[in-house]
Amino acid sequence: MSVGLVSSSEDTRMTGAGNHEENSMIAPSTTRKEDPATGTYIDLAVALAGYPPLTPEQRRGIEEYLAFAQGIMAPLLAIKDLGE
């Protein structure tokens, strides 16, 4: 299966910062030499959500909101026994 992933490097290309990595279609099994904190998680999720390539602004906004979400979700995720 080939899933279109938007790499962090593509973002820098889109902003004109320049880089040498031109792959914008990368299978999920491709080894990415990125720290997960820099966006690998988001890249996978973006592809699965069916979104087109993100702009840097969109990426930043989504990252910030997901970070906020992790914090606000913690009390719920900490509850282990909700019965059947």
Place this chain on the structure above:
Amino acid sequence: MGQQWGGEGVLAIAEAVRSRQVTAVDVVGDTISRMAADEFNAVSDICAERALRDAEGLDRKIRAGNDVGPLAGVPFGVKNLFNVEGIVTLAGSKIHADNPPASSDASVVGVMTKAGAIVVGALHMDEYAFGFTNENGHYGACLNPHDRSRVSGGSSGGSAAAVAGNLLPTALGTDTNGSIRIPAALCGIFGLKPTVGRISLEGGVLFAKTLDTAGPFARSAGDLSAVYYALSPSDRGSPARTPGAFRAALAGGYYQRDGEPEALRGAAEVARALGDGDQVRTIDLPEPEASRASAFAITACEGAAYHHERLVTRAADIAPFARHRLMAGAMFPAHWYLKAQKFRSWLRERTAEAMERSAVDLVIAPATPCVAPGLDEEMLCVAGTTVPKRSILGLYTQPLAPLGFPILTVPVHGRAGMPLGVQIMGRPGTENLLLQAGEFLEAAGIAVPRTCRQNDTDLRRWQEETSHARF
């Protein structure tokens, strides 16, 4: 224009129209003038031609001696996510602006008009109902009628501002995480979030379908009751107050932290007034932080699913605030959503048990932790802590959302002339009891609605210079 109408409330208008002291055409004509002179950016669109036609039809029926319903000639507006025949349903979005006008009314609009009310227009809101401030990236901020440098609250801000600002006697909104309760509180009027599932949302643009509910705003508890019973007539027979004091308790713990003193004091005063004697009883609701998280996850996931096609094809046409949150919602792990829904069942049972154990029918909590923030503020200092404006307003409303229980918001005095609100929550299906509590508090001078009028000079000038044909 015929007889001037001074912006009376729901019950006064219905009585005057029924008894032919004033015609529905006069009332509606004056309302259209007020809405057209809107200074709060509360009005999204006006259906003047239709409203006057409906009013003429109603007057004819009255002259013929027919019963026209409990809301005879009462003008009303709806949050612009409900279809109103002849108006484009924007849902606060630029994407929908190119859509044709709705070809039929949403269910709630139909129910209101069957009760004799006249739909006059649609009211501003946060984009796709995502927000607590009603600062819309496409259509501007809805201004607080009591201080136009402050927000109205959202997402049903246009509905609340139109009622508080005396443009309309009543309006309908929706509440997912606080979207009726917050603007009602910040604008100083009454608002009712009915039990989830009680009022049909058919013909509306949804947000989070398992949390959404529709409800009314009004400037008095009696007016609010009249509108709610028109929307749900069978609820007149629902559980009501037993003789003696209400069985009320103040929500403790989480709901007594992180709010400005006047917000906490307002809730305590309401609990004291509804209770038996000076002693304020308290009740601890289970897991408020987890409850807020469950509402958060459900909203993000259901909102993202509902708007998925638009997010894929037209993300750039959604303003950043809603866009990033909705896009992120599609990336939440499935187990977050499933756990949030499972938690809701657990929470409902535990909350009902806690209320039963404490012999409590009404749970009291502040609606917001502070008065309406300024339009240009992103961060606020609330109770000594600097917090983001857009999330702090939901501090006390969002944790109650997953329950789906009915909640009345009543207005109380705030600070610096700005109002605050207090939430009164009952068990599912006890709207009747909540409305009785609201009327009791208003009569006792505890719930004090705050309304204001637009600049009358501007209104008169507009009336002289324009005609209804403009719309």
